[in-house]
Amino acid sequence: MDQKHTQVLYPSAPEIADWTDTYFRRTKETVGKFGDKRVTYAIFMRRPVVFAPRLAINWLQGIAKERGFEVEIELNYPEGRWVGAGEPMMYISGSFYHLVDTETLLLQKLGPACVGAYNAFTMCADLPKVAFLAMDARHCAGTEMAEIMAYAAAVGSDRAKRKVGAKGFIGNATDATSHYFGQSKGMGTMPHAMIGYAGSTVRAAEMFHETFPDQPLTVLVDYFGREVTDSLAVCRRFPELAAQGKVAVRLDTPGGRFVEGLDPPGSYAVLERHAPHAIRGYRDETQLRYLIGTGVSAAAIHYVRERLDEAGFPAVKIVASSGFGPAKCRLMAEANAPVDIIGTGSYLPEKWNETYATADIIEYDGERRVKMGREFLFRR
Helix, strand or coil: CCCCCCCCCCCCHHHHHHHCCHHHHHHHHHHHHHCCCEEEEEEEECCCEECCCHHHHHHHHHHHHHHCCCEEEEECCCCCCEECCCCCCEEEEEEHHHHHHHHHHHHHHHHHHHHHHHHHHHHHHHCCCCEEEECCHHHCCCHHHHHHHHHHHHHHHHHHHHHHCCCEEEEECCCCCHHHHCCCCCCCCCCHHHHHHHCCHHHHHHHHHHHCCCCCEEEECCCCCCHHHHHHHHHHHCHHHHHCCCEEEEECCCCCCCCCCCCHHHHHHHHHHHCHHHHCCCCCHHHHHHHHCCCCCHHHHHHHHHHHHHCCCCCCEEEEECCCCHHHHHHHHHCCCCCCEEEECCCCCCCHHHHCEEEEEEEECCEECCCCCCHHHCCC
């Protein structure tokens, strides 16, 4: 990840009062009246996570610089390390007066990043030979969240690269956060709207190639419900690019229908040919849908790969998108789905209450003190 990029300091020191909890602001006024103390905060989460603290720390250090006070940050784990539920991730020490109103905003920047990194790691680790593209921006609640989640994907990806040699995330969809993936620009080719504009999948591919002749060509093939027909038509229109591995077909079939040429019996037959073990055990309805159901299933990916290979296009890549979160990626791994790239925004935390980080003060002027039940936060 690019360590040189400068994060925008938001909110800035003068804006904190408007965005923090009122009881923190009133505590700050009380401390200003009765005298400051040096305190130490312990930060933890209630579920296992992958530690992704950089944006929160950078923000707090920037606020300390603006306000002119010293803050001491003791990390109990390096970035990208697995942290267990309830384990203090870090200790923050400094002026109670200057720190008390930063708690809300600090936790906002920490918890979601750690859970997003955890999810990204598990996806990349389950599918180590698959490249991932972060397409989360459209699912984020504003640009600040988009930055937090891009950072999270990069942290989780880096951990998977270290642990299992995974390809991990190779880029993302927007320029603003591409630096987290070692890129200078976002990645992507065309949305469904461009195919609607062009009137045909092949014509959309032609228009893109004429506009960006040096770019690899990734074409959505589900717009007209002809995933196989349109995939082969694009390959035949660009045979040289297809032979060079510069053409990819992107499957984004909605959950309301099967990929062209498939139905339930056909989907079972495809997996029987390629991954019979995947459907032998008990599966709940969600798992079955990922394997042989509508939308972009494991069977659908195997089926499109079969048709491409039979037609003489083995170098053409398959990009899959639509609901690829940790659970779906795990099933794709079990089914040996021949996918080259997965476009995902579904590493975003599904249960937002799991993203809540918690801070408790454990020392006041060096004296250990914490609310009953949180003694586990004391330094050992």
